[in-house]
Amino acid sequence: MWNTVIPDGVISVFENDGIGIPHEKKERIFLRGEGTRTSVRGLFFVREILDITGITIRETGEPGKGARFEMTVPKGAYQLTDVQ
Numbered sequence: 001m002w003n004t005v006i007p008d009g010v011i012s013v014f015e016n017d018g019i020g021i022p023h024e025k026k027e028r029i030f031l032r033g034e035g036t037r038t039s040v041r042g043l044f045f046v047r048e049i050l051d052i053t054g055i056t057i058r059e060t061g062e063p064g065k066g067a068r069f070e071m072t073v074p075k076g077a078y079q080l081t082d083v084q
Contacts, residue, residue, distance in 0.1 A: 009075040015061060015068040026059045053077065 004011045021029060032044045050057050054074045061068035 003080060005080070006072075007075075009073045010078050010080065012071045012073065013068060014071075015066055017066040020061045020063040020066050021059050022063050029059060030057075 001012060001014050004013070030043050030047045047057055050071065054077060056072045058070055059067060060070050
């Protein structure tokens with residue numbers, strides 16, 4: 001995980017080196033009923049809860065290279081600390 005501060009807030013990135021998500025499924029994984037038999041089953045609820053707080057989430061990884069989720073947190077809704 002890593003963070004990038006942008007003018008409108010901060011982007012937190014979570015990624016792995018798995019098989020990734022095909023381009024045609026990147027938005028579908030966040031729909032209700034999608035992924036009911038896979039490990040992405042809860043992403044509909046994740047997006048809904050984050051939306052309530054003003055946070056957006058999207059999948060930006062490359063198929064075959066891993067999944068990458070970017071969460072954009074609005075300015076003033078976060079506090080970054082140095083954790084060692």
